[in-house]
Amino acid sequence: MAHPILGSPWAYACEPFAVSDHAYYVGNTWVGSYLLDTGEGLVLIDCGMPQTVYLIFESIRKLQFDPRDIRIILLTHAHYDHAGGAEAIRRYTGAELYLGKEDVPLIGHPELLLSDRIHCPDFQVDRVYEDAHPVCLGRFSVRTVHTPGHTPGARSFFFEDTSDGAMQLCGMHGGIGFNTLKREFLEAHQFPISLQKRFYEDLLSLRELPVTIALGSHPAHTRMLERRAAGKGNGNPLRDPKYWSAFLTERADAFRKEILQS
Ligand SMILES: [Zn+2]
Numbered sequence: 329m330a331h332p333i334l335g336s337p338w339a340y341a342c343e344p345f346a347v348s349d350h351a352y353y354v355g356n357t358w359v360g361s362y363l364l365d366t367g368e369g370l371v372l373i374d375c376g377m378p379q380t381v382y383l384i385f386e387s388i389r390k391l392q393f394d395p396r397d398i399r400i401i402l403l404t405h406a407h408y409d410h411a412g413g414a415e416a417i418r419r420y421t422g423a424e425l426y427l428g429k430e431d432v433p434l435i436g437h438p439e440l441l442l443s444d445r446i447h448c449p450d451f452q453v454d455r456v457y458e459d460a461h462p463v464c465l466g467r468f469s470v471r472t473v474h475t476p477g478h479t480p481g482a483r484s485f486f487f488e489d490t491s492d493g494a495m496q497l498c499g500m501h502g503g504i505g506f507n508t509l510k511r512e513f514l515e516a517h518q519f520p521i522s523l524q525k526r527f528y529e530d531l532l533s534l535r536e537l538p539v540t541i542a543l544g545s546h547p548a549h550t551r552m553l554e555r556r557a558a559g560k561g562n563g564n565p566l567r568d569p570k571y572w573s574a575f576l577t578e579r580a581d582a583f584r585k586e587i588l589q590s
Pocket residue numbers: 405407478503505
């Protein structure tokens with residue numbers, strides 16, 4: 329069966345919006361992408377699919393930015409829905425593209441990119457993350473944390489920005505889905521079963537971080553669109569010091585039941 333987004337990508341269009349004073353949501357209603365206005369060029373987090381690149385560009389233009397000012401592309405992980413649009417955007421902008429080094433071998437392997445229903449064009453990786461050294465441009469410093477499991481090289485991102493008149497810590501887990509952590513998938517692709525334990529332990533340690541704005545590599549993960557729609561109009565509806573920890577606790581509990589104890 330064809331992927332539902334293929335027939336009508338425009339049906340997944342999403343109005344762009346600010347998640348903090350200088351960071352914006354530019355993804356569609358299914359897959360997240362974020363734009364950081366560093367003051368010295370733009371950083372784009374995740375690229376969607378080839379069929380939705382134009383939606384990202386439209387969102388960037390609606391925010392009065394120029395996609396050609398993207399200088400850095402950060403990919404959370406090498407799956408078709410986050411990396412499929414990467415090469416088109418990299419070539420158009422000349423931006424440097426970052427990926428976790430453990431995900432580089434996935435490129436060109438549809439069964440690992442999960443790209444059997446939507447093609448994921450090969451993309452060139454210019455830099456791999458050095459987690460001890462944040463990716464810095466202008467006012468932003470993006471800390472990367474290796475959180476393997478969903479893919480071997482998945483990265484989670486943390487950066488500070490102002491919102492509601494104070495500095496906030498924005499956080500995003502880069503690969504929260506359990507689909508590729510099932511025993512059958514790991515065994516079929518010769519990934520170690522120990523990835524399950526590592527993934528679980530990382531959820532528990534990441535939830536201790538004082539994140540006040542929880543972002544999602546898919547907006548549904550952190551219910552971003554719903555939380556934003558429910559906002560009362562005074563202050564940033566995504567700012568919630570309790571949400572991050574509760575979200576990762578819920579994911580850890582679900583992972584324990586669905587994967588570890590199955
Ligand atoms: Zn994925």
